[in-house]
Amino acid sequence: MPLETEARAQVRALIADLKPNDGDLLIALHRVQHRYGYISREAMEVVAEQLDLFAAEVYGATTFYSEFRLEPPAATTVRWCSGPACRLRNGTGIRDAMLATLGLQTLGEQTADGRVGLTVGQCNGTCELAPQVWVDRTEDHSSRVVGQLTAARAVRLARALRDGTDADDV
């Protein structure tokens, strides 16, 4: 068994009340991801030990479900609404402008310094704000909507996030 580090002890405490076997596996993974934003290999090992499972079983479940992340999220993740109302109002133009400004090829990527990621989001019914994105900060789990975007404003927002300048007024 690997040395018990502080990080491992924290994960262990997080799932200490769960029962051995795979009945609680998804609960354990959700807790880890909620706390850390992703599921590290070390965390998977602790989950396996705690639930008395093979590491391969935990790894298999983590990689099977697309909602689980294996890498740390960016400090700020912009979720781009892919819904129909946003698309009708130049949503794809906004997506492309942000990708280009951030130097990203496609949704799901993040800048090399880990500062900003751009990912796909789903319509949440607030289409009166279309076209819109949500700006999620990993550190404090906050989320801010930026709606009725134009391509120019999307570029300003992406630039501010990329450069670490104040993006709140954009």
Ligand code: FES
């Ligand atoms: S389509 Fe974007 S919020 Fe509904």
